Amino acid sequence: MGFDLTWRAGKEWCKGCLDAGGLCGYNSINASQPTCFCPNNTGNCPYEKGMIETSEGISHNGLIIGLGTAGGLSFVLLCSLCVLLYCRWRRRRNSISKLPDRSNSSVMSSISDPELSSILYPSIFSYDELYTATNGFDASQELGEGGFGSVYKGELKDGRVVAVKRLFENNYRRLEQFMNEVKILSLLCHPNLVRLYGCTSRRSRELLLVYEFVPNGTIADHLHGPLSSETVLPWHTRMRIAIETADALHYLHSTEPPIIHRDVKTNNILLDKGFHVKVADFGLSRLVPVDATHVSTAPQGTPGYVDPEYHRCFQLTDRSDVYSFGVVLLELISSKPALDVTRERSEVMLANMAMNKIHSRNLHELVDPRLGHHSDCRINGMITQVAALALQCLQQDREMSPRMTEVLETLKEIERGGRSNEEKEEDEEEKEEGRLLKRIPPYSPNSVTDPWASTSSTMSSFRESGPTVI
Numbered sequence: 001m002g003f004d005l006t007w008r009a010g011k012e013w014c015k016g017c018l019d020a021g022g023l024c025g026y027n028s029i030n031a032s033q034p035t036c037f038c039p040n041n042t043g044n045c046p047y048e049k050g051m052i053e054t055s056e057g058i059s060h061n062g063l064i065i066g067l068g069t070a071g072g073l074s075f076v077l078l079c080s081l082c083v084l085l086y087c088r089w090r091r092r093r094n095s096i097s098k099l100p101d102r103s104n105s106s107v108m109s110s111i112s113d114p115e116l117s118s119i120l121y122p123s124i125f126s127y128d129e130l131y132t133a134t135n136g137f138d139a140s141q142e143l144g145e146g147g148f149g150s151v152y153k154g155e156l157k158d159g160r161v162v163a164v165k166r167l168f169e170n171n172y173r174r175l176e177q178f179m180n181e182v183k184i185l186s187l188l189c190h191p192n193l194v195r196l197y198g199c200t201s202r203r204s205r206e207l208l209l210v211y212e213f214v215p216n217g218t219i220a221d222h223l224h225g226p227l228s229s230e231t232v233l234p235w236h237t238r239m240r241i242a243i244e245t246a247d248a249l250h251y252l253h254s255t256e257p258p259i260i261h262r263d264v265k266t267n268n269i270l271l272d273k274g275f276h277v278k279v280a281d282f283g284l285s286r287l288v289p290v291d292a293t294h295v296s297t298a299p300q301g302t303p304g305y306v307d308p309e310y311h312r313c314f315q316l317t318d319r320s321d322v323y324s325f326g327v328v329l330l331e332l333i334s335s336k337p338a339l340d341v342t343r344e345r346s347e348v349m350l351a352n353m354a355m356n357k358i359h360s361r362n363l364h365e366l367v368d369p370r371l372g373h374h375s376d377c378r379i380n381g382m383i384t385q386v387a388a389l390a391l392q393c394l395q396q397d398r399e400m401s402p403r404m405t406e407v408l409e410t411l412k413e414i415e416r417g418g419r420s421n422e423e424k425e426e427d428e429e430e431k432e433e434g435r436l437l438k439r440i441p442p443y444s445p446n447s448v449t450d451p452w453a454s455t456s457s458t459m460s461s462f463r464e465s466g467p468t469v470i
Contacts, residue, residue: 123198123210130154130164130200130208137166144218153213162197165209177283178207184259184282192248194270194280214270214278219328223266223335232370235379237275238332239415242386244277245269246408249325253318253404260316264324265305265338266331304339304349309398319398322407326393329386330354335368351394354387363387382418386411 014024017036025035133154134141143151149167156162167178178199185196195212219241221227233241245264252259262284270278307323309315327338330350338350347353357366363384367373373380389410395401402410 124201125198125208125210127200127204127206127208129157130210133157133162134164137164160197161213163211163213165211167207167209175207178209180284181209181282187255188252188259190248190251192244192277192279193251194278211280212278214272214280216271216273216275218267219269219271219331220266220337222271223331224337228335233275235371235373235382238371239382239386239411239418241269241271241275241277242329242332243408243411243415245279245328246325246404246411248277248279249321250404250408253321258318260318261321261324262316263302263305264321264328265302266328267302269328302338304337304351308396317398318404319401322393322401322404325404325407326390327351329390329393330366333368333383333387333390334366335370336366355391355394358387358391378418382414385414385417389414 014034017024017034020036022036022038025037131137133156134152135154137150137152141152141154143153143163145151149165152164152166154162154164182196182199185193194214197210197212199210200206200208217227218225222231222233249261249264252261261279261282263281264279268279268281270280272278305324305327307320309319309323327350330336331338334350334354336350336353339348340350341348343353346356354366357363364373366387367383371379371383373383389402389407392400392402393407
């Protein structure tokens, strides 16, 4: 039924407030401080000095205290924000300080040797210059799209045809990838690596990279892409592609400090008009510190090509590129993509499919039938040996997989062994002419590189069985 409750003010502060015609309350800013509210702003309620309140509930002293407290907190937050912004600005400034800040010109007048200058110090292009060169980044000029940006074909004022890479977002992460690619490619000079002509300034409205234009698409285009139905790459062309790619990767691993590409795949291997290789896309590449066995970093790359050991242990080594190259070799043999979700579950990854086929001695089911291996014993034997080498590259245990220098020498040996006697004689004549021109003594028979002997039982079984495996 409820009950009545009556409360009477005692002799404490509230009684004085009531006696003065006010209402007892509390200060919202300081709850422990008593507050006396005067009704309807009618006069003061001087029950105690300094406690004159309005009906809105804020005393003069409380207002002063509140404003002082709020001002102090705002000042602290403002100082903290300024320090944070300053630190981020310094970090960003340090990250881009190595990018050249010169006039927007594609001509390098400060260095007399243009070939050397393009390697050591890339040109700086203006955004407007590249916008005009690509016809306003016209969609009809787009060559392709990757994980970090689109690539457009363009023509500079001096007549050079170029490929302009336009990064998707101009944020800090993209800036790091932009700077990484500029730094890596500025240090390199190899006939099978794409040339960097220059880039935009760090003050440009967009981050743009300018490369030499490689007109014949990628290996992926010719093996299982839009160009695969037009022409079939013959086996000797595929062998040359494999050797030139291995040569480029060997060069990267042999530099000081070594460079790991980290995204070796057929989409990043371009072909010129003569079907010679140009390895591209160094946005994920890493410089390995001198005397370091690996680089600890989160796994990055393309599914189907990423080294399982790297994915498992977060340790990037040169064997990570070797693994990816092994997948490329399988694509050259089979003309199949590295990853295809339409295949059976156990064969979605080309590496798994190849291992199953090879171990069950059904390599013929993997090989592209258009290569003519059934009718040519030499091609048959070379494909068998390349498949064995690919399997070595895909070893789960890094200690069992070869280094790129061994891979390169093995491919050269396989290619030499597959030539006819006439081709070998022509090759020896060319070498002899070159030695005479360079006045180099003839090769000794003992200097011929021995075939690479694998410690793997898989390689041994392939060599014992020979080309009859297919």
